[in-house]
Each structure stands twice: as structure tokens, then as C-alpha cells.
Amino acid sequence: MTNRQKPVRLVVVGSLALDTVETPFERRVDLLGGSVSYACAAASFFTKTGMVAVAGKDFPRKCLEQYRRFGIDLAGLSLVEGKTFRWSGVYEANMNDRRTLSTHLNVFASFTPELPSAYRTAPFFLLGNIVPDLQLHVLRQARKPLFVVADTMDLWINTARKALMKVIARVHMLTLNDSEARLLTGEYNLRKCAAAILKMGPRYLVIKKGEHGALLFSREGLFIVPAFPVDSVKDPTGAGDSFAGGFLGVLAAGDTVTEHRVRTALLHGSVVASFGVQDFSLDALKRLTRADIHRRFAGLKKMMTA
């Protein structure tokens, strides 16, 4: 059985976009982006991954070709009348703070994620940062999910808190960044944020801190996930999605979810994300091999060992 024929173990639902990215050094137009692109590409190194997303009829063939080269299953990708979601943003000199210049949802505005029947029995799900009601819609279609991760953002915390709370209560892991964790709980201290969020239902919580890594909270304790310090960052777009994708890819390659496996998988997510930011769009991931990932993973472990 070739990789392409394997059943999908990880389903990723989220946004698919063509990004225009401006850094202090360069401006690049209509790059393949969106949370599903980064997360699926990252996960594809470790497990058979399928995407549920929507693109317009203008979506370039070469982008589909890119997905296929990663071995991503495209049964859940709808190509519909209209234009693909466009996003553009500009990064400050620190390559960390960014401003959104424009958001044209286009076909993404009427996206309703429908899972192909083969995806409904998949064990692992990543619910990318979309309207909580749509995340719930996906959850209702999943027949026997072993582990579901939901990502979210300030917009939904502010405008759709009720539906979001339902999502949080039903998933195994929530991921969000530090400012969002503060917004969701009204606490400033991250340990207090975490205690409050774990009470909302999920077994695991990952608070992302950008270039400073992430923190995993669970009822078993706390794990510090360092970012691998790279010597150049070309484009941080999608780093959080590559992190989540790499993490779930590694986790979905096995049949059990233990604290140890979650921790190891998160370190892999951190490593894949660190490669991703070294070039625009999926360019660095395209050149990547599993040997590269394992080498950097071993390096990261050494950086964590006294």
C-alpha cells in the first residue's frame, strides 16, 4: 500500500488562503497559505493527512500539485465558484509583530466543512481557527474521534463565546496564544489562565508564545516546549499551524495518547515550525526530509538537557 492509498488518520479543517506577505526585506504575492496548508504539510511528514477546506476556481493548479507532493489527501477540498480567500500582512523589523493589511474572505465566507465519508471515522482531528459553530459542525460528523485539537482566536472569544465554550468542553486539547488565554479567562498569569481553561473541559491545553515556545498544561503537570532557536527567520506566517500540524502528525502516527507521547510530539511540532519560518509559504517544508527533522529534534533535546 503506497502512502497515497493509506486511510486518512488526521483530518485538518481550517482556512486556505493566498497570502501577500511583507517583511522588512521582501514582499511576496499570492503565496500558498492558510492554516490547513501549513498544518497539513507539517503533519504529512508523519501520518496520512486529509484537508477539509474551500478554495475558489482561481486557485492555482501548482498549489494543488504542492499539496499532492506532500502526500496530502484532498478528498475534503472543495473548489467552488468565486475567488480564493486572500490575506495580506506586514511584519515589523522584529519579525514577530505583524499588522493585517487586508482580509478578503471570498469563498471562505460561506465555507461549511463537510467531511468525506472516509474522514468521519478518522481518529485524529485538528479544528483550525474557524467560527466555533463550524468547529461544532465538524465534531458532529466525527464518528469515533480519539483525539481532537481545537485552535481559536481573539475574534471568536469576543464574538462567539457561547459556541466556543461548547467546543472547548468537547475537545481533548485547546491551543491558543498567551494573549488569547488571558482574554478567555480574564486572568493575566498563565498558570492561572491554564487552571481556569482546564476546568472548562479539555484534558490538555497548549499556550503558544511565538518565538518563546509554548507551554503544555494537563492534569498531570506542566511541560515547557521550547522553540528551536533558528539563525534566520524569513517569514513567521503559519508557524503556529506548522507547530500544531507537526504535533498532531506525530501523535496520529500512533494509537495511544499518553503524556509522554504528547510531549514528544509537541517537540516535533516545534522543530517543524522552526524549519517553516526559514522561508516563505511552504518553501522550507518542501525541501525538508524526515532526516532533517530528526537531526534538529536531537539537537533540541540536547539544548534541553543539563
Added chain:
Amino acid sequence: MTNRQKPVRLVVVGSLALDTVETPFERRVDLLGGSVSYACAAASFFTKTGMVAVAGKDFPRKCLEQYRRFGIDLAGLSLVEGKTFRWSGVYEANMNDRRTLSTHLNVFASFTPELPSAYRTAPFFLLGNIVPDLQLHVLRQARKPLFVVADTMDLWINTARKALMKVIARVHMLTLNDSEARLLTGEYNLRKCAAAILKMGPRYLVIKKGEHGALLFSREGLFIVPAFPVDSVKDPTGAGDSFAGGFLGVLAAGDTVTEHRVRTALLHGSVVASFGVQDFSLDALKRLTRADIHRRFAGLKKMMTA
């Protein structure tokens, strides 16, 4: 031999101040502070530590009593005519960013660090953040230093770069924070900063990132020093000094300096600093025991282990 009679193994030179600290929750006046207070108190848990500093005749007796209770050797503390250095600052709601409200150097303006003869043969030195020329003055008095750490700040990078470069070339380790590393090297990326600074002479470089921990760079590689995530921060003043003091205290308790010992000692520094910020001035350190430190150290190690 009681602890008080042991020869001093670690000499700490730096500022001694009475701080007025304002946080979003509280304002406290004339707290015992300055780099020597925090660093010596932190180091005193692990090794016999002596301070070289100056205070005015107004320096409260109860502060001297505090130093003595930590077992700090005070042979190098001069009490001179005039007023003690006063600093005041206010912390933002995030308890991280702070603004200096006032600095009155007073007797610190004419401080010239002279080592008591017993200190000149000490093996370990921490040159706190003072004028580079005074750091050089201390270096000239040290007879057979095994390991010298220098701290510095943006002011000296901007106004005394030539003398600072001499200090950097002569010490075993430099510590500074991320923005200072960028200012010193003109590089933004921290790995590039580190490569440039290691070329200036020191064997080790520690880049401090506040609540995000620190990075150790050496010719042997990189070590990620996490901050221990505490559930409340009352006053972050002096955290960097407690970190350096705790680190050097542990290192100075042994006779060799190896990569492994440096890494372990840095984790101890991180742990002591995490206690320090949980109360004002030295109040949390006063209540601390070695058992508390070992317990939190073990906890931190677990948070770093997949």
C-alpha cells in the same frame, strides 16, 4: 568551622540601593535592593559569598542584619558619609515592562570597588552592572580568578564601549538581556548576536529574556534555560541578579567549571529567581530554604523532560 568563618568563594561587586517600587497593586518605599543585595542573597544558599559595595550612613541597621542572616560576608561593604543610592520605578500591568521614575546615585556616584585582601584570592567573581572601568579595576585586584562573570547594560554599551570590550575580552562569561545583545552586536537574531559576542572573548554567554528564561551559548553549543512558571509575580525587581547570584553560588560550591555544571547551576539560578519575584525585595528569599529550592528544581526538571 561555621559558615560565617569559611573563606569567601564568591565575590559580588555591584550596586546597593534602596528601591521604591510601584506595581499595579502596591507601592513600597526604601526596600533593600541593588544588584549585590539580590545576587548575594541568592548565592548565599550555596556558597560563602562576600559583597563589595557602598552605602551611605543612612543605610538602615536592619538591612545589615538581613545580610548577616543570609550569612553574607560584609568585609567589602563600605559605609560612607552621605546618602545611599535611591532608585524608584513603576511596573506596567503585565509586571514586565517598567519605567524608571528616579535615580539618585548619591554615594554610589563615587564608588570605587576595593577588595579586602581576603577577597583577592577568591575563585569566583560576579561583576555586577557597573561602569566597565570599575569592572576592570576589580579584575586587576583578583589574583587567581577561576571564573568571572560580568553583567552589563545598554548605558555602558552606548557610552563606554571601549572599556566594556576590554571587560568582555577578559571574563569567562558575559550576561546581558536580549535587547542589549542586539545593541552590542548590531544583529537582531540572537544566535547571530551570540556568535559575534563569543568572538569577543568570553567562553560563555547568557542572554536573559526575562519571564521567557535565558539562553546559554558556549563553544559547545546552546542550552535553553527556562524560567520556572510561577502562579503569581509580586515584584520582578532584581530577578536577573538573583538568577546570576543563584547560578554562581551553585557553581562556586564546586572546584570545576564544566558545561554540565554550568547548565545545572543556571537552572538553580532560574529557580531562585522564580522565588524572588514572588515577593518584594528579599522577602521571599528570606523565607526560602534549600529544601524549597531542591523541590522546585526537581519540578523544573520534570517540566523540561519529554
